[in-house]
Amino acid sequence: MLLFFTLGLLIHFVFFASIFDIYFTSPLVHGMTPQFTPLPPPARRLVLFVADGLRADALYELDENGNSRAPFIRNIIMHEGSWGISHTRVPTESRPGHVALIAGFYEDVSAVAKGWKENPVEFDSLFNESKYTWSWGSPDILPMFAKGASGDHVYTYSYDAKREDFGAQDATKLDTWVFDNVKDFFHHARNNQSLFSKINEEKIVFFLHLLGIDTNGHAHRPSSRDYKHNIKKVDDGVKEIVSMFNHFYGNDGKTTFIFTSDHGMTDWGSHGAGHPSETLTPLVTWGAGIKYPQRVSAQQFDDAFLKEWRLENWKRLDVNQADIAPLMTSLIGVPFPLNSVGILPVDYLNNTDLFKAESMFTNAVQILEQFKVKMTQKKEVTLPFLFTPFKLLSDSKQFNILRKARSYIKHRKFDEVKPSHLLPCSFVAIGILVAFFLLIQACPWTYYVYGLLPLPIWYAVLREFQVIQDLVVSVLTYPLSHFVGYLLAFTLGIEVLVLSFFYRYMLTAGLTAFAAWPFLTRLWTRAKMTSLSWTFFSLLLAVFPLMPVVGRKPDISLVMGAGLLVLLLSLCVVTSLMKRKDSFIKEELLVHLLQVLSTVLSMYVVYSTQSSLLRKQGLPLMNQIISWATLASSLVVPLLSSPVLFQRLFSILLSLMSTYLLLSTGYEALFPLVLSCLMFVWINIEQETLQQSGVCCKQKLTSIQFSYNTDITQFRQLYLDDIRRAFFLVFFLVTAFFGTGNIASINSFDLASVYCFLTVFSPFMMGALMMWKILIPFVLVMCAFEAVQLTTQLSSKSLFLIVLVISDIMALHFFFLVKDYGSWLDIGTSISHYVIVMSMTIFLVFLNGLAQLLTTKKLRLCGKPKSHFM
Structure with a gap:
């Protein structure tokens, strides 16, 4: 009886452990060749502000008096840069959000079993690919990118974890600490030749992690005065840092600024799930290589919320959160993070068509590299008669796709490199086939109307695929x-x-x-x-x-x-x-x-x-x-x-x-x-x-x-x-x-x-x-x-x-x-x-x-x- 009980317990323990082995094993692969755009980048340095826990509507909306809580960032949207919504994925937590932002891939499922505090799995990141990265902020976030970096070129400055107190009277001090230490750092650099030389290099990143808004949201709710006041504090701090950078580098026009958030927050002060208040975060970019504001009379978004924000006349460019990583790498000219699955949002770039096409090509090759390594690994551990290669990306088809793309770039046919024309071209081809089929049968002209009319209808349906997918x-x-x-x-x-x-x-x-x-x-x-x-x-x-x-x-x-x-x-x-x-x-x-x-x-x-x-x-x-x-x-x-x-x-x-x-x-x-x-x-x-x-x-x-x-x-x-x-x-x-x-x-x-x-x-x-x-x-x-x-x-x-x-x-x-x-x-x-x-x-x-x-x-x-x- 005891043997039976022990055996049953062991079997159930094996079943319990199996889910972690089956579902929570890292899908990341290693051994890819780094890919970078050969053309000179528009920026020498990049400044990344991440306002932890900031909802998109909390930043963009106006207060009860019709004023912005973040006047400096709103001025950027209207006069200097580009803006939009960054769509995050679940789990909407700080670590997964920062991994998507900085490494370009969504949270590795194996992290659930191994913990999220540091690096349960090895992955590449923008910081690792940079020449130098300096970061300030929470001890929960910064170390995982420093410990995952090769060599000694990612520097972190964190406050004591005890400062992250939800019961504290003024959580904005977490952000004030970051802004003050950044200013002290640059003041110190003027008198330190070695440090001064490093921060004047190219391909460098400055990362400011701002935790105050998240802390105030948890403690007091996003509708509270504390949360909204913290947004104003962050806006003032960003304004001071931008002014300091421009002054320090003599307004050389080689700095790119990106302001975003890792996740949002529900009205009741939580995050982690997939509610829109958690998955919709702001993205505001300006500086070197970024498009200036684009005035429009109508937008692709059927979004009356834009009217509430009074931003309906400034073009909104939405991205997936992982797309921000390839955007940042493209701006400072470093290799794309090896594990990134982000797609470069070229609409943010203010550069030549050649640069955009080359950057998109590099992005595609970088993602293809992961596929090739994964396929090779799978082939090595699978019996030959059980292995079936993916036909649409066979070696010959990969070669043809890349050859055509390179040929288009060489002949300056940049529109052909972008995949956005695939859907309409497909429907045009189908329309030609239908018309030819009717022509050889000498059909009346009305048959052409009946046969071709479904094509634009189905094209419109497929363009609304996201709406249909959401409903399903x-x-x-x-x-x-x-x-x-x-x-x-x-x-x-x-x-x-x-x-x-x-x-x-x-x-x-x-x-x-x-x-x-x-x-x-x-x-x-x-x-x-x-x-x-x-x-x-x-x-x-x-x-x-x-x-x-x-x-x-x-x-x-x-x-x-x-x-x-x-x-x-x-x-x-x-x-x-x-x-x-x-x-x-x-x-x-x-x-x-x-x-x-x-x-x-x-x-x-x-x-x-x-x-x-x-x-x-x-x-x-x-x-x-x-x-x-x-x-x-x-x-x-x-x-x-x-x-x-x-x-x-x-x-x-x-x-x-x-x-x-x-x-x-x-x-x-x-x-x-x-x-x-x-x-x-x-x-x-x-x-x-x-x-x-x-x-x-x-x-x-x-x-x-x-x-x-x-x-x-x-x-x-x-x-x-x-x-x-x-x-x-x-x-x-x-x-x-x-x-x-x-x-x-x-x-x-x-x-x-x-x-x-x-x-x-x-x-x-x-x-x-x-x-x-x-x-x-x-x-x-x-x-x-x-x-x-x-x-x-x-x-x-x-x-x-x-x-x-x-x-x-x-x-x-x-x-x-x-x-x-x-x-x-x-x-x-x-x-x-x-x-x-x-x-x-x-x-x-x-x-x-x-x-x-x-x-x-x-x-x-x-x-x-x-x-x-x-």
Whole structure:
């Protein structure tokens, strides 16, 4: 029995130890030939500032007064250098971050088993390749690069580890110590001939590790005054060091400065995981060999967060963290770190095309060297019949690739050396083959359109590969049952949308399901009042598709009732505004009073016009003037209101409701009001679901402004819930269209709806007014969707792509339902369904632009705009 127990224990111990042998063995290889660019580098020396624990948004954003916390670095961005986001990888810890920055590869997995304090594995680094490196900072970081260096040319100056005290009153002293010691070092060098000679050599590096921000973040949180004050201290210190370098070297223009961070930090003061607040770090570069600021009118990033930083006009260049190492080596002309996997970000370089091409070529050869050594090692320890070489990088293909690249450089065809043209060239080649195939079959010209149109579509899809990859990664994190449930619900939802084109009551079924949604999730336990409001307004909206089509039973009393409800809501808003004490209250009150007056006048015009027409006295001229004036002002008055989220949305509702009342004849007057109430609740409930999924929301809904849009491209990946958000948008748009009518409501409508504007028959004018009536609910939904994008911190581009996918799936349904037989009504209806869904793409682009105009623009009644709203 004892033997059995001992044997079992031994076996399980072997299994336990096996994971470290299998998964945590270093993949690094050695024996590569160093590679460096043969051309003279632009810089003689490089200064690397690493602000430990600094988030990108904490550096780039403006404070509550519209001022930068780092004015010197912001001035660099605008006038001297290039900037962007450095994307780190997990684990977002100090050692892995510095290894990626300085050595160019991501943390060796074997370090988990061997410890991270020093050098569990041997690796090459920028410091090792430099002629001399001097570094100042934490004793936890500096030694691992000094002990890993060959020879004695990496010098470290560290403070006592006891200084790293999270309970200390002033952690900024950690950074002050670094700045003071650097200044003392250069002062001492003036009187030390040997040291003076060394620091005037080329290919040298100065590394300043600044730990204060990280320490303050852990102790006080990134939102604290201590953390933000430390950023200002670092900015002042960097300014002093830069000034000292320029003075010491006589402004010779041969110094490159790089400011970045090893990792970010969550709102609760931790790091190590993959949250965007941890993986997004700043990168600001300036000096020798760096591009000057590039002014742009548009950026490749669909990133409204740039507007919050007020940096949308300065080109942003994002990199992966490991890419910074080859950038630094290229700038000072040392060999690329042997284990680096970073790709040189040439857009940062201010140099000739020849230098860029040579540097990229060297970078490629350096990475290829690792592949060759690894393949040789694998081949030596593998039985011949089990070894299969990688065909795409066989010896002959390697030779051909390098020969072609070298030939392009020799003939100064620099664009051909860069791999960014591979994807479009591939699609062009496919297009030529498709066209040739159609040509030899003498196909009609329309076949060329059908055959070639998918190519640009798929090209656009592959360019958004990162968005798709993020979504797939997010989906894989969910339990299988959760994913299957989502898939079934999504499929059922699509079918309900398709059937709603034939049977309006299917919308009622869908809205009833929406009403039950909070009770099927954890929302009910997190936000009871919001969940109850969602259920109530969903069920209330579900009543409208069951009502008769608009125009069959006019009832002016329902229009008056809708107007009274709008006035009641307005009274509540005005009362809340009266309690505020800020300097803009008078302007806000004036805007809302104008809208209340407009609502009252609309109710009067509707009642007066109805009475006049019943008495056969026609449309009064004054009523007609008021109606057209209300219509004209409905798109202008909201722009005078505050850009604070709910205030702007309510202002849009009031203005559009005034027009809608004038175009209503019965119960449909209540429809936009109920729809808007549900939209307000939707915005609230989406923020609750976002917090439930673990994504932190930095602002409360009551303080978010449309002009300070926090829609952050790449600041969080797509989640499975984002598909639901996009589906909700499509469902609400379809509800807005069929909620009070059917497909016949466009081409056969009740003329009584436009009698407040004109009574003389004018088909184009009447049709335009009816079209605007149909559009108003759409505009309300799209404005709410703008708010949802804002509060869920997700790129509008990403959500919009999902919406287009849903629309195209619906269109595919109707494509197969198109009839070419039967009555004219059957054929026409099947075609119109397909056309409506296919037009949704163009329609959504128009509505999205209109919604952005209504929500983000700000006009003032008098005077210049103030920073409060800018």
